[in-house]
Amino acid sequence: MSTLVLLGSSRRNGNTEHLVNVALQGIEHEKIYLLENNIFPIVDQRHVTGGFSPVHDDYERRFLDFLKHETLFFATPLYWFGMSGQMKIFFDRWSQYLRDDRFDFTKEMMKKRAYVIVVGENPDPKIASLPLIQQFNYIFDYVGIEFVDYIIGKGNYPNDILEDSIALKKAKSWNQGLKAGVSKET
Numbered sequence: 001m002s003t004l005v006l007l008g009s010s011r012r013n014g015n016t017e018h019l020v021n022v023a024l025q026g027i028e029h030e031k032i033y034l035l036e037n038n039i040f041p042i043v044d045q046r047h048v049t050g051g052f053s054p055v056h057d058d059y060e061r062r063f064l065d066f067l068k069h070e071t072l073f074f075a076t077p078l079y080w081f082g083m084s085g086q087m088k089i090f091f092d093r094w095s096q097y098l099r100d101d102r103f104d105f106t107k108e109m110m111k112k113r114a115y116v117i118v119v120g121e122n123p124d125p126k127i128a129s130l131p132l133i134q135q136f137n138y139i140f141d142y143v144g145i146e147f148v149d150y151i152i153g154k155g156n157y158p159n160d161i162l163e164d165s166i167a168l169k170k171a172k173s174w175n176q177g178l179k180a181g182v183s184k185e186t
Contacts, residue, residue: 001181003029004069008076008087010035015155016075016119018162022171023073023117023151027178030069032062034086042092052096059093067108071115071178072145074136078120078129083136091139110144115174119167121156149174 003024009016012033020031037058045052066072076083098105116136118129129152140147151174153167154160161167 001071001178002069003027003071003073003178004066005029005031005073005075006066006087006090007031007033008035008074008084008090009033010077010084010086014077014119014158015153015161016077016117018159019117019119019151019153019167019171020073020075022168023115023174024178025175027175029073030065032065034062034084034090037062039086039089039093041089042095044095046095046099051099055093055096059090062090063093063097067103070112072112073115073117075117076132078118078125078132081128082132083118094143106144113146113148114140115148116150117153117171118150119153119155119161121154121160125154126152 005020005024007017007020039059039062040055040057043053043055074083074087076087079085082088094105097103114136116133118132119125120129122128133150133152136150137147139145151167151170154164
């Protein structure tokens with residue numbers, strides 16, 4: 001089981017990343033901090049003769065990293081009732097690769113399973129994050145990724161997540177389940 005974390009946070013070591021660390025403690029994984037990559041927004045060329053022009057940024061390198069992994073963690077703070085801008089751009093650029101003859105995009109996506117971690121504060125993130133969870137579900141369903149589970153945590157200031165015992169307990173439960181799955185596969 002090869003695991004990748006896409007972190008949509010605007011800072012390192014925040015509440016969202018803390019939940020990721022709990023869920024993946026002792027499990028080998030790769031992290032991509034989307035904010036630390038130069039990834040341009042999509043220019044929609046779906047209907048242009050010849051399709052999309054090459055884009056000279058970090059996206060393709062990160063997309064190739066993404067394709068190498070079967071288990072994916074999408075981790076984002078709840079920003080204005082949605083995912084972070086950098087994570088949204090990551091998804092938007094899939095339109096480009098759906099039409100790229102170098103990849104069998106749908107076949108590759110159907111090999112993957114996804115977990116989502118969202119952390120927000122106000123109003124109640126357990127309610128306010130549900131439309132975002134639904135958006136992730138629609139995205140995964142559209143491309144054939146198995147949506148395994150999600151955690152919605154409560155936090156804003158550094159270390160606030162340490163007070164959310166329900167989110168922490170669920171992250172620890174994921175960790176145990178993932179470790180059990182790893183040991184079954186080896």
